[in-house]
Structure formats: C-alpha cells, structure tokens
Amino acid sequence: MDWFVFFALLQDGITTGAIYLLLAIGLLIVFSVTRVIFVPQGDLLAFGTLTVAALQSGHLPGTLWLLDGVSALALIASLFQGRRAALRGVLAWGIYPAVVTAIAFVLAPRELPAISIILALAIVTPMGPLIWRFAFRPIANASVLALLILAMALHFVLIGLGLVFFGPEEAGAPPITDASFDLGSLNVSGQSLAVLACCGVLVLGLRWFFGATIHGKALRAAASDRLGARLVGIDASATGAVAFGLASFIAALAGVLIGAVTPLSYDAGFDIGLKGFVAAIMGGLVSYPMAAAGAILVGVLESLSSFWASAYREVIVFTLLIPVLVWLSLRSGSPEDRA
C-alpha cells in the first residue's frame, strides 16, 4: 500500500468516523437522559438516506405517511391530557406534520437537492420524540435490560417498515458539494470536508445547547440525577422527548451525509449504528471527547481493513475492538456500578 492509497483510506476512515461520532453523540444523549440504548438510531439513519433518495427521484417517501399516521395518534392522545398538552399536541402533531406534508406535495416533484435534504430532516426528526412517546415513555422506569430489549424489538419494527417503504434496493443521497481540492498531490473531497464541517457545527451547537439554554441544562440535570431533576420540577417526559428528538435529528443528518458517500439499503443502519455504539462505549457512555476518539478509531480501522480483506471487514473491526474494550473495562474498575 503506497502513501496515496493510505491517505485516501485515512480520509475515508475519518469521514465515516465523523458519522459514527454523530451517532455516538446521539446515543450518549439518549442513554444519559433516559437509560435507553437507542439501537434503532441506525435505522433512522437509513430512513434519512432513503427519504432523501425518494424525494430526489420525485416520490413522496413512505416515512412521510408514517409521520402523518403516528402524529395523528399522538395528537388524539394529547387531546385527552388537559388544555396545555392539547395545545402543544395540536402544534407538534397536528400543524407541523400538515405543513411538512403540504411542502412535500408541492416541492418534491421539483427534485431540488437542498429542499429534499431539509424535507428529509423535517420528516425523520419527529420520529425520535414519537418513538419516546409510544415505545419508551410507558415503561421509562423499567430496567436498562428491558429498555434495551425494547429498543431491539423497535429495530425490527423499523427495518420492517423500511422494507415496506423503500424496497430492498440501495439508494444514495445527493452530495452537498461536488468540489474537491488538490493538496499537493493528494486529493481531498469536498464532501469529506462538508461532513467534518457539519460534524463540527453540530458539536459546537450541542455545546451551546447544553451550556447556555434552559432545555439543555434541564437535560444535563436529568442525565446526572433523574430523581433530583424531577424533584426540582424538570419534566422527565419532556427531557426524554428532547433527547430522542436530538438523536433522531442527528441520525437523519448522518444519513443524509453518509448517503452521498455510500448508498444504503433499508437494513444497513444496524451495522452503522452498532459502530456508533462502539464509539459511544469507548467514551464509557459518559465522555464526549473519548467518544470522538473512539469514533475516528473505528472509522479508520474499518477503512484500512476493508482494503486488505473486505469480506472480513466487520469481523476484523469487532475483533480488534475486543482488546480495546477489555482495556477500557479494566481501567474503569470492578463492574459494581450497576447496583
């Protein structure tokens, strides 16, 4: 392998690593606020890619009908929960999906990449809060294990829906930019830079959100002490919805970004989500900088191993990760913390 190939692989690895990082952040947010290991985040990522692809080919995606249908259920449910909840419900689950649907109807046939991307984000993002509302909120206090199994079941629901909506074919998203730069004799693709830029903007945005806004602070409070946060009046249900909303937005964005690099099929999200999970675990499910390092490591490992033995890519990535995980686990001391 010469230097140029290595650089190309490295660039690939860092780009996918950035995607894994986005997913890791989403997982960390959801886990620390609600204790849910959000397995279906990867499936929402695939939804993101495939929704853009459908819009780009002039179709209205099935995810739009899913949004409308489940929103209608949430709207009906909110009508029975007092005036304030009903008002919020009408806004979030009545007017919002109606507006999105209307825009999609009018603009989808034009097949404009920017509009498609924004619409895809607008369609997939509400899925997080809806998943929280109907799947997890009813058993928010159950054991981590029960929540994990529920997340697994949800994964099967989402890939089932994905197959129905999008069929078994792979599809890609339009690139944000076609530009590329020559750095000496090395070629840097504009899409890679765009991915990294989006990643950076998102990280800074989240930093601001968690540091400076009341919702962000409420989320941090709920993450550090769920009971204490409730005692000072932080609405556990609302923080859960915000956490899931952030995660699904991140997933949708990651889907749009990765779709331009790699076409995805309806069931490709699980593996990608798993690697995001690996990165998150490397951060010990608590530390964001560690998760970033882990994500880049996974991306680069994967990229390099796909060069040598592409058929065994997954096996190599996971096998190489075992020693890392063991080291991290030993460093974190005895497995007592779950008492």
Next chain:
Amino acid sequence: MSRASPPPRLISGSTSDRLCVDGRVKPGHDGMLRTWTVSFAAAALIVMVPAILPTFYVTLLGYVGMATLVALGLVLLTGISGQTSFGQASFVGIAAYATTVLTKFFDAPPIAGLAAGLLLTGVVAWLLGLVTARLSGHFLALVSVAWGISFFSLFGTIPQLHGFNGIGNIPPLRLGPFSAVNLRVNLGIIWAAVVLIMAMSANLLDSRLGRAIRTLNGARLMGASVGIDTVRLSRTVFVLAALCAAIAGFLFAHFQRFVSPTPFSLGASIDYLFMVIIGGAGSLWGAPIGAALVVVLRDQFNDWVPRITGQAGNFESLVFALVVIVLLQRAPDGLLPLLMRFKRHAPPHAEPGDDAPPEQLPAPATIPGEELLALEAISRNFGGLAANRDVSFTVHASEIVALIGPNGAGKTTLFNVISGVLPPNSGSIRLFGASATHLSPRHVAALGLARTFQHVKLLPDRSVLENVALGAHLLGRAGLLRAMLRLDRAEETRLLSEARIQAMRAGIANVLLVPAGDLPLGQQRVVEIARALCLRPRLLLLDEPAAGLRLPEKQRLAALLRQLRAEGMGVLLVEHDMDFVMQLADRVVVMDFGQKIAEGPPERVQSDPAVMEAYLGGLT
C-alpha cells in the same frame, strides 16, 4: 404511573419450609410425595404427549424445548447474574456443527458428538470468559455482539462446513442398537433434557453457590466482602450458560438432521434474549414460558401474516416485534411475575421455635489482648483530594474501637482501604499479625475480617435468611456438581442453621422469610451485621450500624457488640450517634479532613479541644 411500580416481591419458600430452627432437615411426607408426584407426572407427560400429538405439534414442541434449553442458560446468565449476552446462538452453532462433523463425516456415535460439542463449546466459552468475566454491562453486551457476528461469519465461510448450503442427512440419535429416527422419540429426549437441566439449575440456585451467583448482579463488592470469588464465579456461570446452549445445539442437529449458519445468527441470539425477557428473566420458569411464546408466535405469524397481507417475508417480523413491544410495555419484568400474582402465597411469619436458645458457637480464635489490626501511616488520595493522610492506629482482640469524625472526614474511605476495596497510596496494614496492605477484599474476608456497608448492600428480592446465609459462604465447600445434584444438603443445612443462629443473635429471627428489601433501613443494617457474623470473624468492621435504629434496637445492638467483645472479637465501628459510641467504645479515634486528630478513651476524647473544634467549629 402506577404500572411502573415494582411488582409484588416473591421469595423462595423452598429453602425455608423444610428447615426447623436447629437446622435439621425435616423431609416431610408432603414434600417427598409432591416431588415424586411431580417427577412421575413429568415422566408420564414426556412419554405420552409425543405419542399422541400430530406431527406439526411434535416439531413445534421440539423447537420450544430446544429454545428452552438455551433460554435456561440465559436466565442464569442474564436474569440472575446480570450479564447480557447477544451471542448464545453461536454456542448452539458450535455444538451443532461439532456433532454434525463427527457423526456424519467420521461416523462417530452421537454420544461422542455430544461430548465433543460440550467440550468445544466449554473451551470456547471459557476462553471468551477470560475476557468477559471482568466486563461490566454494556461492554459484555457489545463484545457478545462481536463474537455473535464473528462465529456466524465463520460458520458461513469455513469450506468444510458447506457454507450457507448447509449439511443435510445428519445421522439420527442412537444408543447401541436403538436409533431415534422417529421425531416423537426425539421430542421425548429433548424434553427429558429440559426437565433435567431445569431441575439441576433450580438445585444450583437453591444452594450456597446459587446465593453467591445472585451477588454477581450489581452486588459484586458485597460478594467479595463475604469471600466470594466473583470473577471466577461469573466465568463459571458464563460457561454453564454456554453448555446449556451446546446441549440444545446437539439436539438441534439430530432433530432437524440439517444444519446451516442461519439459526446461529445474531438475530437468533436476539430471539433468545426476547424469550428470557418476555418470560421473566428473574426465574427459571421464565425460560419455558418465553420460549413457548416466542416460538409459537413466530410460527403463527409466519403462517397467517402473509395470508392477510398477501406478501411473504415482509411483515412477519414487524408484527412479531410490535407484539414484543406491547408485551414488554405491559410486563417489563416478564410474564412470569404477572402470572405469579394469581398464585396465593403464604404470608411470611415467624416460625415456631424461633425463641429457642442459640446453640453454643465457637468463640473467635483470638488470644486476649492480641493485636488484630494495625494501620501505619495510611494515605489514600482521590485525584488531588487526600481522603486519608498518615492515619495510624490499632485494634486489639476484645476491644471496641469507634472511628468518629464529621462528614467527609474519610472514615468510609479508611474502611474501604482496610477491607481491601481500595489500595492505599502509601502506608501499611497488618492484619492478624501478617501484612495485608495489598490483599483483595475476598482474601481479607478469608483471613477473618467481616464488614458492613454504609449504603446497605443486600439482595433486596431474596429473603433475610438467604441474605444472612451469604455470610456463611466460606464455611461451605460444595461445588457446582454437588449443588446441581443436590448432594450438598448436609452442608446446606449447616450453613442455613448458622445463618439462623446469627440472625437470632442479631435479633431479626422474626423476619427471616421476609424479602430483605422490604425491611426498614435500620433493620437492613442489622441483616448486614448478621451476615458479617456468619463469617465468624475475628475482627468486625461496622459502618454506621446504629443509623436508623430505634432506641430499643440500639440497646439490643449494643448488648450484642458487648457480647462479641466478651467472646474475644475486635470491633471497629464508624458511628455518628455519640451516646451509642461513648457508652460502648473502649477507645475512640477521631478523624477530621482525612487526618487522625485525637485518640483515647471516650471521656478524654470528649474533652479534647481539637475534637470540640472539629465538631463545633471552635468555641474560643
């Protein structure tokens, strides 16, 4: 949210209803009769049911039985000892391929295939266990996904295993001249295996090791403090669960007589977890319930969902997953606790004979006045914070030393250093005359030091008796096999009798059958003391034993501690109740900001100006 409230707790009555207070087993005609009746009924069912069922149900029941075997292992692993595995299907696969290769390609008898499958799976699991036994929750789950994926791809790529085409025409089970070509015979064999494994697992859980296994789920520190080798034990449970899967794999190969990688995929492993969680991971009975439900639901959905939708292969797992979600929402702890709600339970009550005088226990093996513990210049830091700085003092036999000081003075840290939980940064510890500076909690316990915890560490769902009996772990020897085959009864009787006696001494004999988590916090502390006494310690470390106790209970505790002192035990206690401390302690050590600021008899310490300053912020 009323649904989120914990379900009614169940305690195992099995250990208690056969024991009287002197610890002798009363076999009781009822119990024996019941056991025999149940065994006979089970045997009759296993013979009769396969003979009369239509073939379709024979196959279905076969799959339920094999899934139950895997799920039983997973209940032990995930439900009881708290280790989540997404890789059980790999173990099924290893054993299935092992017996396939041996019996089909090498013409070996199936019994050799079984042995090879168990051996190979055991070795693989043991090697994986070297890694996983130390891993905590999410790490283990992730590593198990990794090997789940790896083995699946291995089954598909090793050319000798014929890849995804699979291997057919596997010879049927046979023993000598008898050959089980008939599916019905196989069904009987499968369910006989289920009953056998289930009985052995139940025996295991109702034993010394069973109690120890339960500490693996979130109470490992407590387990180590009573001398349990938690790392080795969790590896053992891991291998056991893999062996259960291996037996299923062996039966699977000869029942289906065809193997391919698909039934050993990550998806299959997830299905096994679904079974356990839906059935109820906390109990062995969750395994057959969950297995039956998942296998039957999958089968039914595969049958009628395509008929409704007109499409094959699109909606079955979607509908199945939706049903799983609804089931989980209705019963997050599984269906079993829900079913058990309808079963009437005799209310826990004090048993007759609870007031009988305790049997004479051997006094602690100490020489009067002997030095039990000597701390020399112990320092322990957390980052920049010095929790202990140059702390030195001693505790002797027949002495009660109280360690007092304001909150944050470093008392609990010092307890953790002494009991081996935290290594000191500098300084040395001598325990019973030998250096103990770098011993683990388990070894410290084995030497004769017992402790309680400031934040009570009990198994809240288990009875007080079982919790106390945990302390007697080191008094027993019986291993896994003896426990599974119920050859450990004499020893078990001895341990439970010890637990009863110590519980009685501590004054909680009237609540022996109550789940420990249902007691008020003060009483839970007393349970910890009784547990510590079961170690028959020479030195007892008590962290705030009187907190949450009412006055009569405090007096009773003080009397007990005096009695222990008279018998020769050394006691080191942290306590905030000054009346309690001052009337009881021979010597008081006062700490503030990690340092020892005073030491001496209670009356002198009370008038020490440094102590008054630490407690009252200075009067001058």
